[in-house]
Amino acid sequence: MYVSMKEMLRRANEGNYAVMAINCFNLETARAVIMAAELEKAPIIIDIVQEHLLTHSDSELITPIVKTLANRASVEVALNFDHGEEYEYLKKAIEDGFSSVMVDASRFNLEGNILLTKKVVEFASKFNVSVEGEIGCMGASEGECFTVNSMYTDPKEAKKFVEETGIDALAISIGTSHGNYPDGMIPKFDFKRLKEIKEITKMPLVLHGGSGSGEYNIKKSVEYGINKINVGTDFLDACCESTKKQLGENPNINFFTLMHQVEKDSIEKVRYYIKLSKSTGKSI
Numbered sequence: 001m002y003v004s005m006k007e008m009l010r011r012a013n014e015g016n017y018a019v020m021a022i023n024c025f026n027l028e029t030a031r032a033v034i035m036a037a038e039l040e041k042a043p044i045i046i047d048i049v050q051e052h053l054l055t056h057s058d059s060e061l062i063t064p065i066v067k068t069l070a071n072r073a074s075v076e077v078a079l080n081f082d083h084g085e086e087y088e089y090l091k092k093a094i095e096d097g098f099s100s101v102m103v104d105a106s107r108f109n110l111e112g113n114i115l116l117t118k119k120v121v122e123f124a125s126k127f128n129v130s131v132e133g134e135i136g137c138m139g140a141s142e143g144e145c146f147t148v149n150s151m152y153t154d155p156k157e158a159k160k161f162v163e164e165t166g167i168d169a170l171a172i173s174i175g176t177s178h179g180n181y182p183d184g185m186i187p188k189f190d191f192k193r194l195k196e197i198k199e200i201t202k203m204p205l206v207l208h209g210g211s212g213s214g215e216y217n218i219k220k221s222v223e224y225g226i227n228k229i230n231v232g233t234d235f236l237d238a239c240c241e242s243t244k245k246q247l248g249e250n251p252n253i254n255f256f257t258l259m260h261q262v263e264k265d266s267i268e269k270v271r272y273y274i275k276l277s278k279s280t281g282k283s284i
């Protein structure tokens with residue numbers, strides 16, 4: 001069933017669990033993620049980042065594919081434009097049928113962030129499309145902010161942002177970073193801040209940069225009010241691992257056989273995260 005994130009995240013907020021959002025970019029990655037969700041009977045979000053939409057599969061191309069897979073599936077599936085930075089691209093994705101978008105305007109000051117996010121909320125509401133906003137800086141893919149304190153979300157700003165924009169979900173920064181961490185490093189999460197943001201906003205909250213966070217951090221984040229967890233790197237790394245393994249075993253492997261097996265192998269990583277997020281059995 002093809003749905004927006006709104007209702008699945010509302011239930012997650014009420015039921016104190018998180019829905020997994022996995023970065024995909026083509027038919028094979030989306031199908032593997034949806035298959036994992038079906039095996040776990042979990043709601044799921046297909047996240048596609050702006051860069052992949054611009055360089056690999058644009059919204060006209062990918063939307064009908066994900067929509068078809070979703071409507072064939074036995075679980076709720078949302079398609080979310082992840083880290084949409086430009087209004088034009090966000091508008092286009094909505095018009096092309098994305099069921100959800102995330103506005104990444106945290107490069108602006110609070111007023112600028114509110115302005116762009118609110119504009120997208122107004123446009124998206126005509127299409128019944130849910131909107132995720134972001135406040136704070138998540139690090140790595142956003143430049144210098146990796147371990148700097150100022151990247152963390154300020155609870156008072158979060159409250160103002162939520163009230164003024166009318167978003168459906170709020171991405172916050174509590175210590176994660178996009179991409180792989182240096183070897184052996186597990187990020188330190190600011191759970192006190194998370195608790196405070198939850199109490200003050202009562203919103204569905206989103207954790208970006210889920211890869212490499214460690215089981216303890218993920219479980220505790222869910223306990224303290226995270227309702228959507230974004231994972232990209234760990235999923236794509238699982239695809240690479242499968243590729244390397246197969247090429248190691250058979251360097252002359254046929255490309256079709258290789259791709260097909262990668263898709264199958266990557267399902268396990270998604271199931272692992274669905275279990276951690278406590279969304280197993282939560283699809284209606």
Ligand code: 13P
Nearest residue numbers: 179208209211230232233
């Ligand atoms: P990771 O690649 O670190 O899991 O981050 C994914 C993400 O947050 C996409 O928005």
